[in-house]
Amino acid sequence: xxxxxxxxxxxxxxxxxxxxxxxxxxxxxxxxxxxxxxxxxxxxxxxxxxxxxxxxxxxxxxxxxxxxxxxxxxxxxxxxxxxxxxxxxxxxxxxxxxxxxxxxxxxxxxxxxxxxxxxxxxxxxxxxxxxxxxxxxxxxxxxxxxxxxxxxxxxxxxxxxxxxxxxxxxxxxxxxxxxxxxxxxxxxxxxxxxxxx
Amino acid sequence: xxxxxxxxxxxxxxxxxxxxxxxxxxxxxxxxxxxxxxxxxxxxxxxxxxxxxxxxxxxxxxxxxxxxxxxxxxxxxxxxxxxxxxxxxxxxxxxxxxxxxxxxxxxxxxxxxxxxxxxxxxxxxxxxxxxxxxxxxxxxxxxxxxxxxxxxxxxxxxxxxxxxxxxxxxxxxxxxxxxxxxxxxxxxxxxxxxxxxxxxxxxxxxxxxxxxxxxxxxxxxxxxxxxxxxxxxxxxxxxxxxxxxxxxxxxxxxxxxxxxxxxxxxxxxxxxxxxxxxxxxxxxxxxxxxxxxxxxxxxxxxxxxxxxxxxxxxxxxxxxxxxxxxxxxxxxxxxxxxxxxxxxxxxxxxxxxxxxxxxxxxxxxxxxxxxxxxxxxxxxxxxxxxxxxxxxxxxxxxxxxxxx
Numbered sequence: 043x044x045x046x047x048x049x050x051x052x053x054x055x056x057x058x059x060x061x062x063x064x065x066x067x068x069x070x071x072x073x074x075x076x077x078x079x080x081x082x083x084x085x086x087x088x089x090x091x092x093x094x095x096x097x098x099x100x101x102x103x104x105x106x107x108x109x110x111x112x113x114x115x116x117x118x119x120x121x122x123x124x125x126x127x128x129x130x131x132x133x134x135x136x137x138x139x140x141x142x143x144x145x146x147x148x149x150x151x152x153x154x155x156x157x158x159x160x161x162x163x164x165x166x167x168x169x170x171x172x173x174x175x176x177x178x179x180x181x182x183x184x185x186x187x188x189x190x191x192x193x194x195x196x197x198x199x200x201x202x203x204x205x206x207x208x209x210x211x212x213x214x215x216x217x218x219x220x221x222x223x224x225x226x227x228x229x230x231x232x233x234x235x236x237x238x239x
Numbered sequence: 240x241x242x243x244x245x246x247x248x249x250x251x252x253x254x255x256x257x258x259x260x261x262x263x264x265x266x267x268x269x270x271x272x273x274x275x276x277x278x279x280x281x282x283x284x285x286x287x288x289x290x291x292x293x294x295x296x297x298x299x300x301x302x303x304x305x306x307x308x309x310x311x312x313x314x315x316x317x318x319x320x321x322x323x324x325x326x327x328x329x330x331x332x333x334x335x336x337x338x339x340x341x342x343x344x345x346x347x348x349x350x351x352x353x354x355x356x357x358x359x360x361x362x363x364x365x366x367x368x369x370x371x372x373x374x375x376x377x378x379x380x381x382x383x384x385x386x387x388x389x390x391x392x393x394x395x396x397x398x399x400x401x402x403x404x405x406x407x408x409x410x411x412x413x414x415x416x417x418x419x420x421x422x423x424x425x426x427x428x429x430x431x432x433x434x435x436x437x438x439x440x441x442x443x444x445x446x447x448x449x450x451x452x453x454x455x456x457x458x459x460x461x462x463x464x465x466x467x468x469x470x471x472x473x474x475x476x477x478x479x480x481x482x483x484x485x486x487x488x489x490x491x492x493x494x495x496x497x498x499x500x501x502x503x504x505x506x507x508x509x510x511x512x513x514x515x516x517x518x519x520x521x522x523x524x525x526x527x528x529x530x531x532x533x534x535x536x537x538x539x540x541x542x543x544x545x546x547x548x549x550x551x552x553x554x555x556x557x558x559x560x561x562x563x564x565x566x567x568x569x570x571x572x573x574x575x576x577x578x579x580x581x582x583x584x585x586x587x588x589x590x591x592x593x594x595x596x597x598x599x600x601x602x603x604x605x606x607x608x609x610x611x612x613x614x615x616x617x618x619x620x621x622x623x624x625x626x627x628x629x630x631x632x633x634x635x636x637x638x639x640x641x642x643x
Contacts, residue, residue: 126296140567162563182521186605188559189521201559204523208559237516237528238552238608 096163099139102147103159103166107197108214110154115147122147131155138162156213156225166210169202181218183231187238190231194221199231356402357395366395380405381414381595388414401595405578446481446490460484461497468503472532476501479546483619488642493550496557500526505533513537513545514596517552525553544620551612554640561639562611569614569635570607576629580606589613589632591625615640 101119115134116122122134123144134147138160147157169191173179179191185201188208192199194215201209213225225231356379361367368377379402380387389411390402402414448455452473456462460480464473484490493499509530517527527549531537537545555562570587571577577587580594586606588594592613597604614636617626626633637643 140563142567143563160563162560184519184521187519187556187608189519189523202523203557203559206559208563235519235521237518237602238549238604238612 094163095139096165097139098163098165100136100145100159102136102145102157102212103210105147105154105157105212107154107156107212111152112149115149115154115157119147156211158229159210159212161207161210164206166207169200169205169207172198172200172207181221183226183233184235185229185231187235192221192226194218357390358392359389366392376407378405378407378411379403380407380411381593387411390414401598403578403580403594403598446484448477452477456480457498459494460490460499461494462499462501464501464503466503467505468532472503475542476546479543480550482543483547483550483615486641486643489554489615489640492554492558492561492640496553497524499524499550499553502526502528503532504528504530506530511536513541515545515549517549517556519556523557525556527553540620544616544622547619548612548616551615552608554615555608555611562607564639565611565635566607569632570610572631573629576625576632577606577610580604589625589629591617591622611636 104118105115110118112132112134119136123137124133124135126133126135130150132149134149136145136147138145139162140160143160145157145159148155172191172193176193176196179200180194181190181192183190183192183199188201188203190199190201190211194217197213197215199211199213200207201211211225211229213221216224356368357366359368359378366379368379378387379390381390381400381402387405387407390400391413394414395401400414446455446459448459450458452470453464456464456473456477462476462480464476480493484493511531511534513532513534514530515528517525519525527546529546529549532542555565576589578590580586580588580603587610588604588606589610592604592609594604610632614626614629614632618633618636618641621627626636
C-alpha cells in the first residue's frame with residue numbers, strides 16, 4: 043500500500059512541477075511578447091497639423107531656459123522629431139505646421155540653453171505688444187535680414203518685420219557680451235544687415 | 240526544482256535588464272558610431288525618431304552652425320562592431336566623439352570648386368572645377384534662362400564673367416561673347432502680370448499721377464527717392480512701379496513695407512547692367528540702392544526687371560508671414576527650375592537668377608529670398624518661359640503677391 047501511496051505522491055509532485063514549468067514558460071512568453079511590443083514602438087514625435095496657422099501649436103514658451111531639463115521638454119512639448127548631438131550639445135527638433143520649418147531646443151548639461159519657436163499667427167502677440175509691456179528692446183540685431191529685438195533681462199528675442207513676430211527665441215537671461223558671444227554667434231545674428239542683390 | 244526556478248528567474252532578469260539595454264544601444268547608449276568620411280566635411284550624429292535610427296549629418300569644414308540648419312544628411316551611421324573601442328582618430332569611442340570618429344581611408348577625392356570658376360578643368364586655385372576620376376561631369380557653366388553654357392578661360396578673361404561648377408550629363412555648348420551664351424534678357428515689352436496661358440490676368444489699370452512724380456511715388460507706393468537722379472529717371476521709377484502696381488495687392492504690400500528709400504548712386508566700381516541691392520533698416524523697412532542707373536547699358540528692360548526684383552526684397556522684409564508661406568509652399572517645389580549655388584550644398588536658386596555678381600564680391604545670397612524676388616520680377620518681365628516653367632512658385636506669387 044505504501045509503495046502505491048508514494049507512487050501517487052511522486053506522480054502528483056511531478057504534475058505540480060510540470061505545471062509550474064508550463065506556467066513559468068507561459069508567463070515568460072507573455073512577458074517577452076509584451077517587452078518586444080513595447081520596445082518596437084518608438085516614441086511618437088509630436089507633429090502639429092497644417093490646418094489653422096493662427097492656432098498655437100507649441101508649448102516651448104512654457105519652458106524656463108536654464109532650469110528645464112530634457113525630460114521637462116519632452117513632458118511639456120512632446121517627443122521631438124529629431125535629436126542631433128554636436129559635442130556636448132543636444133538639439134531637439136520639432137515639426138511645425140509649415141513644411142521646412144522646425145522648432146529647436148538646445149540642451150547643454152541637461153538644461154535648456156535656448157529654444158526657438160516659429161510663430162505663424164498672432165497668438166504670441168505683436169511687436170508693439172512687447173514694446174508696450176517691456177519697453178524698447180535692449181538690442182536690435184539682424185538675422186536672415188529680419189530684425190531680432192532682444193530683451194536680455196527676460197530672456198526673449200523676437201524676429202520680426204516691424205509688426206508681426208515670426209520667431210521667438212527663449213534663452214537664459216544674460217549680459218549683452220555673453221549673448222553676443224554665444225547665442226547670437228551660434229544663430230548668426232549680426233549688428234549690421236546683409237544686403238540682398 | 241531549485242534549478243528550474245533559478246532558470247526562470249534569470250530569464251526574467253534577462254528580459255528586464257539586458258533587452259532594454261540592447262535597445263538603448265540601438266538608440267545610442269555607449270555604442271560607438273562611425274560616420275563614413277566625406278572629403279571637406281565633418282560629421283555629427285542625429286537620431287531620427289520616426290525611423291528609430293541614428294544618422295550621420297555633415298556640414299562643411301570650418302562651418303560652425305547648427306547641423307540641422309546647415310547640415311546635409313547623407314546616410315545612416317554605422318554602429319561600430321566594437322563598442323567602447325578606439326576611434327581611428329585615437330579618441331575613445333563614445334557617443335560624444337563621433338565628429339572625430341571617422342572610419343576607413345579617404346578614398347578617391349572629389350573636391351569641386353563651389354563657384355566663381357573660370358574653366359571646367361584645373362584645380363579651384365586655377366579657377367577650375369577640379370575634375371578627377373571621382374568627380375566626373377562637372378563643368379564651369381553660366382545659365383542663360385534654363386540653358387547652361389560652358390565658361391572657358393578665354394570667355395572668362397574677355398568678359399570678366401564667372402561661372403558655377405555644376406554636374407551635368409553632357410558637356411554644354413560653349414559660352415561665347417557673340418553667341419547665345421552672352422545674350423541679354425530680351426525686352427519683351429510684356430508688362431501685364433500673368434501673361435501667358437493663364438486666364439486670370441489682371442487688368443492693367445494705369446496709375447495716373449496728378450501731382451508731382453515724387454509725391455505720387457510717396458502716396459502710391461510709400462517710396463522716397465534720394466541721391467543723384469534726373470527727372471527722367473524719377474519718372475522711369477514711377478512708371479515701372481505703376482506697371483507692377485496695377486495689381487492693387489502688390490501696391491498695398493509695397494506701401495505697407497515702407498517707407499522705402501530708393502537711393503541713386505553713381506559708382507564706377509560697381510560696373511554696368513543696373514546693379515542694385517536692398518538693405519533692411521531694422522523695422523521692416525528697406526533701402527534700395529540703384530547703382531549707375533544712368534549708364535546706357537542699364538536699358539529699359541533691365542531697369543524694369545531689376546527694380547521689380549528688388550521690390551521683391553522690400554516686400555519680403557516688410558512681411559515675414561508672407562515669406563514664411565513662400566518658403567514653405569512655393570520655394571524649390573519645381574525641381575527643374577532650380578540649381579544649386581554650390582553644387583554640393585543648398586541653397587537652391589531659380590535658374591534665371593545669376594549668382595555670379597554676388598560671388599564676385601564674396602557675398603552669399605539667400606536662395607529663397609532671391610527666388611521670391613525673381614518670381615515677382617519674372618511675373619512682369621518673363622524670360623525663357625519663366626515663370627510659367629515653375630508652376631508652383633508662379634501660382635503662389637500670382638495669388639499672394641499680385642492677387643490674381
